[in-house]
Amino acid sequence: MQTPVKTRLVEVVVPVHNEQRALRKSIVRLHGYLTRTFPYGFRITIADNASTDGTWHEARRLAAELSHVRAVHLDAKGRGRALRHVWSASEADVVSYMDVDLSTDLDAFLPLVAPLMSGHSDLAIGTRLSRGANVVRGPRREFISRAYNLLLRSVMGARFSDAQCGFKAVRTEVAQALLPAVEDEQWFFDTELLLLAERHGLRIHEVPVDWVDDPDSRVDVLRTALDDLRGMARVARRTLSGAARIPVPLRVRQAELPRGMARQLPRFAVVGVLSTLAYLLLFSGLRQAVPAFTANAVALLVTAVANTAANRRFTFGVTGSSGALRQQVEGLVAFLVGLALTTGGLALLPAGVSHGVELVAVVVANALATLVRFLLLRVWVFNPRRNAR
Missing domain, CATH: 3.90.550.10 (Spore Coat Polysaccharide Biosynthesis Protein SpsA; Chain A)
Incomplete structure (x- = not known):
């Protein structure tokens, strides 16, 4: 055959x-x-x-x-x-x-x-x-x-x-x-x-x-x-x-995101990446003078406050001073999640690892906290129904 x-x-x-x-x-x-x-x-x-x-x-x-x-x-x-x-x-x-x-x-x-x-x-x-x-x-x-x-x-x-x-x-x-x-x-x-x-x-x-x-x-x-x-x-x-569209038309079958999320996600991503880079710079600079756990906590606190303020204005479109203090306090809940994850990541590292390995550990631990941060900010901290009261 x-x-x-x-x-x-x-x-x-x-x-x-x-x-x-x-x-x-x-x-x-x-x-x-x-x-x-x-x-x-x-x-x-x-x-x-x-x-x-x-x-x-x-x-x-x-x-x-x-x-x-x-x-x-x-x-x-x-x-x-x-x-x-x-x-x-x-x-x-x-x-x-x-x-x-x-x-x-x-x-x-x-x-x-x-x-x-x-x-x-x-x-x-x-x-x-x-x-x-x-x-x-x-x-x-x-x-x-x-x-x-x-x-x-x-x-x-x-x-x-x-x-x-x-x-x-x-x-x-x-x-x-x-x-x-x-x-x-x-x-x-x-x-x-x-x-x-x-x-x-x-x-x-x-x-x-x-x-x-x-x-x-x-x-x-x-x-x-x-x-x-x-x-x-x-x-x-x-x-x-809008520059990410392909020049050759393909069958478009886009799934719909919850209302407002299509605009919020990319803005949250930009703020998050800038915050991460700022965190890395702060952590690296502080690490020269203080232990890793202290450098991590201080760098994370500073960038968490700045991150909440930036997301308030650019991602969720909240302006004015009304509720700003409450939102910062609630935003620190996400900071505590990030602190727990990054501290845990550092604790898992063996003694004597290089500074580069420490950076990798805190970056990936911060990534795990990102999902929690976005969900908390969207459905709780900057929820339009709460802020309209």
Whole structure:
């Protein structure tokens, strides 16, 4: 019996930077798995972004040895840049990517792609944060990941559960329509793409995955966290100005937010990001003279007062002096939540950790307090019904 020809094509991009040691083993494993089990045609594209070791040489060797494998080289570094370069020119039905360490179990790849091939979804993401996922990683990375995604949901109104899992797929026509409006070229690329897709009513399918942390990961957690905060502020600013709309029309099916929240969320995000940056500066400066717990409490108190005042005026549109003192006192409830979370985060750190690790701990703990802060401010402190009395 003749084997049916696989006419539909999925492009799997593996972005790499200085991955000479892991590249061959991972690509051979991925190629073998797709050859044996994948019901669609596939192409694996190794996207080398400015490696300085032997990664590009190894990528070319693999492309010469294995069918359906090719290699492309970029002179500038950036995972987002590599994905943009390949996806923009792809003629496949679906474009996807996965991290070179293959931390995600490959059995999740067909469930990721199938809804896109059938037209039931527009984008698909692997999620490590749903009940069906099985994740093995350290408590620090687990805490940071959950805090970041909670921040996205509470401040940016995101409905997807895991923005950072390196296991995603998009219908090619959708990807190529969205990419011109995505600015980031690094790690925030995924988050910006997903936020833009949700804003335009596109359907995002989530697949719970089995995921094992790579102990050799060289991601700079602190720098990535700060870059993500800056990215969120930029997206919020563009949303407010209306510049975040894509130039190519797509089917729009936007879910309605509660009254007023569509305006409040981006403004709250901008105020929150500025407050976080001010908090980091204060904490870093005070930390040179006082213990971490004291620096944390003082920096958090100062920025909490300023944050409440800014949200009062710009997010919730409350002007005049009437009720201002009461609202500041009530706003300190959110301060106490933040203080408890950040103090707890610092207490969990082992003795003698670096100043950078302390900063990461307090940033992610502050992110956890953000959801509580927004809800308290919206439904209690600045509730129009209370302020109209």
